[in-house]
């Protein structure tokens with residue numbers, strides 16, 4: 001069977017290994033891991049190795065992905081990461097056991113939906129500890145907790161926070177302790193027991209590994225760490241993980257020697273920029289069948305062959321300088337690239353990218 005290109009190559013064994021490595025570290029600090037599946041659009045075969053690797057839950061930001069996981073019948077709780085839309089509460093209750101929440105109106109709508117479907121729904125209340133994405137502001141804590149406790153079909157399962165993604169705030173002993181202090185206050189004031197204290201995502205791993213994660217944080221939601229083995233704070237490798245569990249491959253469709261500066265009057269490129277060029281003389285270039293419709297930001301891909309450099313990308317073409325590669329590549333050869341999290345997300349989402357398991 002001929003190879004299909006472009007392809008996202010997925011090494012299940014490496015993902016298993018990464019999950020095992022991270023869940024083992026976290027378990028020694030009393031922290032359970034929800035495997036975050038959005039980076040690969042919740043392909044069940046990948047979710048399965050996350051669970052074999054020790055994740056105790058599956059989490060995604062899209063209800064549609066949770067539905068896919070639900071239909072694969074995994075015997076674990078499914079967690080919705082993005083605050084639900086009011087228009088999707090029925091599906092949320094159907095396909096998510098737990099959801100992260102920050103709006104009273106939404107929690108009440110989930111309560112009504114759960115009641116109507118004769119089921120129960122668990123919520124984790126998100127509290128903003130300073131990163132300024134989702135989460136209630138702490139001065140609304142009492143009001144929100146009282147509204148949750150007044151719901152008869154919603155269980156108050158825990159509290160959580162998100163840091164790093166928007167404000168770039170790093171998890172610290174102080175902001176994590178702040179979350180634990182909210183737990184202490186809630187449990188004492190309202191006579192409830194919170195089961196999950198969810199301290200964040202992959203960016204909480206470094207604090208955990210250093211032994212400085214405050215005791216009481218018992219849950220993290222990990223995507224990038226398991227999938228790409230990288231710490232989002234500085235994109236350094238996480239010890240004991242592989243960085244190449246996912247690779248992207250495509251095929252050379254043109255090889256040519258051309259000048260390095262375009263000839264003629266210059267307007268905007270496809271992205272609305274006026275490109276700048278330096279004159280490096282005549283260079284050997286390759287075009288591969290891969291573009292923004294496959295990975296959105298193809299120029300962020302790193303060629304496995306370090307003699308190649310990406311010099312431009314449009315919707316369907318990625319142009320590489322391969323002057324340093326001797327003997328040169330030829331039409332029909334394939335090239336491999338490593339991806340960042342954004343490109344992985346895009347490649348997994350694109351219907352034009354074939355998914356290939358190894």
Ligand SMILES: *Cc1c(COP(=O)(O)O)cnc(C)c1O
Nearest residue numbers: 036061081201202221222223224
């Ligand atoms: C995507 C997401 C995560 C996982 O983030 P990683 O950096 O991939 O570990 C965790 N929590 C929320 C709310 C998310 O949306």
